Amino acid sequence: MNRKWLRRIAAALCALAMLSPACAEEAPQLLEPAGVTLATAAARKGTLSKIAVYDGAVTPRVESVSFTVDGEIAQVNAVVGQRVKQGDVLMELNQESQTERRAELEEEIAALETMMEYDAALAQIDLRILSLELERLGSQLPRDEQAIALKKLDIEAFELNLELETELSQMKLDRMRGELSQLQEEAEKSAITAPCDGTVMFLADVHRGDYVSAYSSMAYIADESELTIESDYISESYLSGAREIYALTGGDRVEVQAVPVDQAEYVSLTLAGESVPSRFEILSEDVALSAGQYAAVCLVSGYVENALLIPANALYSGTGGKYVYVIEDGQRIHREVKVGQSNGWETQILEGLEEGERVYVQD
Amino acid sequence: MFRISAVLAALAIMCLPALAESENLISQDMIKADTVNYNSEVVEAGVLERTVSSGAEEYYPHYEILSAEVSGARFGEYLVSRGDEVKKGDVLATFTLDVDEAAIASMELELQRAEENMEKTIADAQQSALELQRSLLNAADAGERELIQLKIQRAEIALEQHVFEQERAITELEERIVEALAEQEGSVMVAPEDGVILEMEFKHPGDSVREGENLILMYRTDGVLMRVDNAGGEFRYGMDVVVEIGNNKNRTQLPGRVVGADTLIPTVERSGYAYIEFELPEGEKLMRPNVKGTIMKLDNVLTVSRGAVEMDGGRYFVTKLVDGVPQKRFVNAVVSVGLKRVWVLQGLDAGDEIIID
Numbered sequence: 219m220n221r222k223w224l225r226r227i228a229a230a231l232c233a234l235a236m237l238s239p240a241c242a243e244e245a246p247q248l249l250e251p252a253g254v255t256l257a258t259a260a261a262r263k264g265t266l267s268k269i270a271v272y273d274g275a276v277t278p279r280v281e282s283v284s285f286t287v288d289g290e291i292a293q294v295n296a297v298v299g300q301r302v303k304q305g306d307v308l309m310e311l312n313q314e315s316q317t318e319r320r321a322e323l324e325e326e327i328a329a330l331e332t333m334m335e336y337d338a339a340l341a342q343i344d345l346r347i348l349s350l351e352l353e354r355l356g357s358q359l360p361r362d363e364q365a366i367a368l369k370k371l372d373i374e375a376f377e378l379n380l381e382l383e384t385e386l387s388q389m390k391l392d393r394m395r396g397e398l399s400q401l402q403e404e405a406e407k408s409a410i411t412a413p414c415d416g417t418v419m420f421l422a423d424v425h426r427g428d429y430v431s432a433y434s435s436m437a438y439i440a441d442e443s444e445l446t447i448e449s450d451y452i453s454e455s456y457l458s459g460a461r462e463i464y465a466l467t468g469g470d471r472v473e474v475q476a477v478p479v480d481q482a483e484y485v486s487l488t489l490a491g492e493s494v495p496s497r498f499e500i501l502s503e504d505v506a507l508s509a510g511q512y513a514a515v516c517l518v519s520g521y522v523e524n525a526l527l528i529p530a531n532a533l534y535s536g537t538g539g540k541y542v543y544v545i546e547d548g549q550r551i552h553r554e555v556k557v558g559q560s561n562g563w564e565t566q567i568l569e570g571l572e573e574g575e576r577v578y579v580q581d
Numbered sequence: 582m583f584r585i586s587a588v589l590a591a592l593a594i595m596c597l598p599a600l601a602e603s604e605n606l607i608s609q610d611m612i613k614a615d616t617v618n619y620n621s622e623v624v625e626a627g628v629l630e631r632t633v634s635s636g637a638e639e640y641y642p643h644y645e646i647l648s649a650e651v652s653g654a655r656f657g658e659y660l661v662s663r664g665d666e667v668k669k670g671d672v673l674a675t676f677t678l679d680v681d682e683a684a685i686a687s688m689e690l691e692l693q694r695a696e697e698n699m700e701k702t703i704a705d706a707q708q709s710a711l712e713l714q715r716s717l718l719n720a721a722d723a724g725e726r727e728l729i730q731l732k733i734q735r736a737e738i739a740l741e742q743h744v745f746e747q748e749r750a751i752t753e754l755e756e757r758i759v760e761a762l763a764e765q766e767g768s769v770m771v772a773p774e775d776g777v778i779l780e781m782e783f784k785h786p787g788d789s790v791r792e793g794e795n796l797i798l799m800y801r802t803d804g805v806l807m808r809v810d811n812a813g814g815e816f817r818y819g820m821d822v823v824v825e826i827g828n829n830k831n832r833t834q835l836p837g838r839v840v841g842a843d844t845l846i847p848t849v850e851r852s853g854y855a856y857i858e859f860e861l862p863e864g865e866k867l868m869r870p871n872v873k874g875t876i877m878k879l880d881n882v883l884t885v886s887r888g889a890v891e892m893d894g895g896r897y898f899v900t901k902l903v904d905g906v907p908q909k910r911f912v913n914a915v916v917s918v919g920l921k922r923v924w925v926l927q928g929l930d931a932g933d934e935i936i937i938d
Binding site for chain 2: 255256257258259267268269271273275276277278280282297298299300329332333336337339340343344346347350351353354357417418419420421422423425426427435438440442448466467468469490491492493508509510511512514529530531561562563564579580581
C-alpha cells in the first residue's frame, strides 16, 4: 500500500471516530450550568406592606412668655434649667419712675380734692355774702335800682365763674386719675409670670438695664406633664394614606395619632424659614415616656393581606408583560404572570403562579 | 514510520469522544458552591444605638452685671479683685459725687422763706379776724351781723387753705433737700448676692463714671451648668447624658440631664447651645469637661452589619444564604450615618443568614 492510500484510510478512520457519538445521541441542553444550584424562592402567602420611618423625639408642651409693654429690665428672677411653678415671677420691668409718678399723682389728686373742697366752701360763703348784700340793697330806701342790677350781675358772673372753675378742676382731676389708672395697669404688666409648672427651657439673654420690646419672647417653659411625639414634617397625604401609625421608643411600641397641621400656619412658618414638625398625640397609657427620648415614627402603607408574594428580583419585564422563571425539574421555565402591588422587595402575584412554586431569583 | 504514526493518531482520535463522555474525569467537588468561603452573620434582634459627644464649658446662669446708678459720679476705688468671693452686701467699689452745694443752699433759703411767709400769713389772718370780731360787735342790724360772721368764716377757711398749700410746698422742699444731702454723703456699689468677681472694668481714681456704665461682672457659684454647642440639635430637652470631668488618666463620669435646649423654639431665637444640669461632687474640679448623650436607641430591632447592605437602583439589598446558596434580596432598611449596624424593617427575619463580605 502506498502512502497516499494510507493517508486516506487514516482520514476516514478519523472522520468515523468523530461522527459516531453525534450519530449515536442528541447534543446535551446547556441552558443550566452543570452542578450549580440555582437561587430560587418559593411563592408564599403573606401580608404586603411598606413601613416608612421618621426620626422623632418625645417632647414636652412649651409655653412662651413675653411682656405686653416696652420697658427696661429691672430684675431677672429665673435662670435656664430652673423649676418654676405657675405664677412665679420670672422677670420684672423697671417701674421706678412709674412708681414715683404714681406716688406723685396720688398725692396731687388728694391735694386737689382737698383744695376743691376748700374752694367749694369759700364759694358757698361768697355766694351767701353776695345774696345778703343784694337783700340789703333791695331793702334800702330809696331803692338804688342800678346798684341792685349791678349786684345781680355780680352774682350771675360769680356763679358762671364758679361753674367754670369747678369744671376745670374736675377735668384736671379726671386727667390725673386717668394717668394713675394707666400707670397701675402698666404696673400689672411689668412682670411676667410662669404660665404653668415646668422648667425654664430657654431664657432671653437680657439683664438689668436692658430695654426690651413688647411681645418679644423672654422665656420658654417646658411642661413635662403634657408630652407628645414630634418628628420631621410628614405631609398630610402620607399621614392620611397610612393604614397604621405608631412609634418605637427604646423597646416599646407606642400607639399615636397625628395632630392635624394648620395649613395656613404651616405656609406662614415655612415662608419664614422655620421647619414645621409633625406632632403625634400619645394614645398608649401603659408606656413610660420621658421628654428627650428618641422616637421612631413608623407609617405603614400599601397594605395587602393574604397576598401571594415573590422576591422583587424574581420578576422580569418583557414586551409581553411581566414574567418569572418557574423551576420545574431543575429547569427554568418562562411563565407570564399578572402582578399587583410591590413594596420594592416583594411583589404580589395575582395570576400565573401558585403558592409553593419556586421561582428563579436574579442576582 | 509514517504508517505507525498515522494509525496511532487515528486510534487516539477514536478514543476522544469516549473520554469526553466520562463523568469521572471531572470531580464534582470542584464545582460545589459550598466550597466558597463567606463571612456571614445570622440576623437577630438587638440594640440600635447612636451617641454624640461634645466638649463642654462651665456656665454660671446666675450672674449680675453691676453698673453705676448715679450720674455725675467720680470713681473712687475697687475694694475687691478678680476671683474674689464676696457676700451679699459687701462693698465692691466706692464713688464720690460732684455735689451742687449752691443748689442745696438755694433750696434751704427757699424753705426758710416759705416758713416765714406762712407765719406772716397766719399772723395777718389772725389780725384780720380780730378786726372782724370788733366790727361784729358794732354791727347795726342782724343782716350786717350775718354778713360779718360770713366774712369771719370765710377768712378762717381761706387761712386753712393757705396753710395747707404752704405746708405741701414746705414738705416738698424738705424732701428735695434731704435727697440732695443723701447724695452728698457719697455712693458705694454693693454685692447683690453671694458670688465670685469675674470681671472688672479698669478705672483710675477720679475717673468720671456715667449712670448705667457697667463696672463689675460677678456670678453665683451655685447652680453651675454645662454648656455645649448644639447648633446641630443633637442634644434634646430632657435627654439624659453623662458629664465627664478630670484629667485623661482619671476621668469621672457624672449623670446629667439637658435642662435647656432651644430645639423646640423658633429658629431665629435660638442661641445654639444646650445646658446640662448635673451634681458636682464636693471637691471636684471642672477639668476638661465633656458631655456624652444617646441620641437614638431602639431595643429589639433587627440589625445587620453595615457591610452586609448594598444598594442597587436606589434600593438596599443583602445577599442571603438559602440552603447555602447566596441569593440577592432587597430589603427595607434604615441606614443612619455613623452607625455600624443597619436597621432592617422588612425583607429579613431573625435567623436568616446573610453574607457580610
